[in-house]
Amino acid sequence: MREADVLNELIxxxxxxxxxxxxxxxxxxxxxxxNTTYRVFYKNPDKSYIFQKINTYVFRxxxxxMQNIDLVTEHIRQKTPDTPALHYHHTEDGKNYLFxxxxxxxxxxxxxxxxxxxITSDPEVLRQAGKAFxxxxxxxxxxxxxxxxxxxxxxxxxxxxxxxxxxxxxxxEYGRVKEVEKEIEFIRSHxxxxxxxxxxxxxxxxxxxxxxxxxxxxxxxFNKETGEPLVVIDLDTVMPGLAxxxxxxxxxxxxxxxxxxxxxxxxxxxxxDLYRGFTEGFVSAAAPILTEAELETxxxxxxxxxIELGMRFLDDYITGDKYFTTRFEGHNLVRTRCQLTxxxxxxxxxxxxxxxxxxxxxxxx
Ligand code: GN1
Ligand code: MG
Numbered sequence: 115m116r117e118a119d120v121l122n123e124l125i126x127x128x129x130x131x132x133x134x135x136x137x138x139x140x141x142x143x144x145x146x147x148x149n150t151t152y153r154v155f156y157k158n159p160d161k162s163y164i165f166q167k168i169n170t171y172v173f174r175x176x177x178x179x180m181q182n183i184d185l186v187t188e189h190i191r192q193k194t195p196d197t198p199a200l201h202y203h204h205t206e207d208g209k210n211y212l213f214x215x216x217x218x219x220x221x222x223x224x225x226x227x228x229x230x231x232x233i234t235s236d237p238e239v240l241r242q243a244g245k246a247f248x249x250x251x252x253x254x255x256x257x258x259x260x261x262x263x264x265x266x267x268x269x270x271x272x273x274x275x276x277x278x279x280x281x282x283x284x285x286x287e288y289g290r291v292k293e294v295e296k297e298i299e300f301i302r303s304h305x306x307x308x309x310x311x312x313x314x315x316x317x318x319x320x321x322x323x324x325x326x327x328x329x330x331x332x333x334x335x336f337n338k339e340t341g342e343p344l345v346v347i348d349l350d351t352v353m354p355g356l357a358x359x360x361x362x363x364x365x366x367x368x369x370x371x372x373x374x375x376x377x378x379x380x381x382x383x384x385x386x387d388l389y390r391g392f393t394e395g396f397v398s399a400a401a402p403i404l405t406e407a408e409l410e411t412x413x414x415x416x417x418x419x420x421i422e423l424g425m426r427f428l429d430d431y432i433t434g435d436k437y438f439t440t441r442f443e444g445h446n447l448v449r450t451r452c453q454l455t456x457x458x459x460x461x462x463x464x465x466x467x468x469x470x471x472x473x474x475x476x477x478x479x
Contacts, residue, residue, distance in 0.1 A: 244395020
């Protein structure tokens with residue numbers, strides 16, 4: 115889309131939400147892989163907002179997302195009235211979203227004066243992020259999950275995703291399977307271990323919780339001065355899930371020594387100091403609710419999500435790159451290789467990863 119068209123679109127959307135002041139400028143935020151996000155600046159008074167266009171190919175029922183977010187943020191607000199909370203603006207007819215004539219789905223969130231991290235080598239940052247996601251879990255531990263819409267069914271049902279993936283490999287609709295035999299073989303040989311978490315849940319050994327389900331460190335906003343977490347954002351996938359999913363997704367993103375789409379695989383590995391930082395933050399914050407059986411699945415959660423996401427990227431690659439936003443040809447394949455390399459490294463470090471979880475838990479109890 116041309117810059118001038120984006121500008122006009124944003125101005126029109128801003129008007130529908132009756133924002134104060136005059137439109138000034140905007141910047142595209144490029145970290146998300148699904149929705150399109152802009153930071154938009156207004157003047158007289160000076161204020162900035164986060165405008166998001168929801169990807170309705172991925173989120174088929176976007177109104178349901180907004181209902182979930184309302185309920186969850188309200189629950190958190192009641193528990194911690196003095197801490198910052200997400201706030202969405204409303205249109206004249208009282209809705210926290212806008213469906214435009216051309217079927218685009220928009221929402222506008224209050225912007226926070228904060229810092230975010232894409233990648234860091236500082237374990238303290240991970241400890242704080244762990245605290246934020248552990249707390250999030252704790253705050254929602256008494257939330258009635260039946261109130262939530264399942265915005266993407268079976269989102270972290272790794273076993274089911276694997277079934278779908280191998281069906282798509284059989285179909286090979288885009289003729290790309292021959293390029294990625296090695297990656298498919300890795301996933302095939304890890305099918306059992308990647309299904310274990312789903313099976314533990316299905317057999318009732320670990321409980322379902324209300325989880326965030328997209329715990330990348332860039333979904334935590336930090337206070338610029340104190341370095342403490344301010345607020346957890348991106349609540350689009352808040353749904354019933356497992357504690358190990360939230361723990362694991364955060365670890366596979368933030369304790370990776372490289373970016374999620376690093377091409378040079380020699381840079382990709384799991385950093386145990388970063389891992390320890392996140393574990394200490396998460397486990398200590400969520401300690402009041404985590405069961406022994408859940409603690410046993412934390413490291414497995416990291417391995418599972420790394421394999422699951424590697425498989426999701428590869429699935430998208432072999433089915434024509436329709437789901438994730440790709441920024442260059444073969445982007446999904448680069449992402450796949452990075453996640454699978456990370457998974458292989460985690461596998462070697464599983465004993466140590468488990469030990470760190472238990473050492474941390476012991477210190478707290
Ligand atoms: C997507 O767009 P973003 O960054 O919020 C994806 C996550 C993946 C992530 C990988 C709804 O999240 O599941 O882990 O990309 N979100 C959805 O970067 O599929
Ligand atoms: Mg997200």
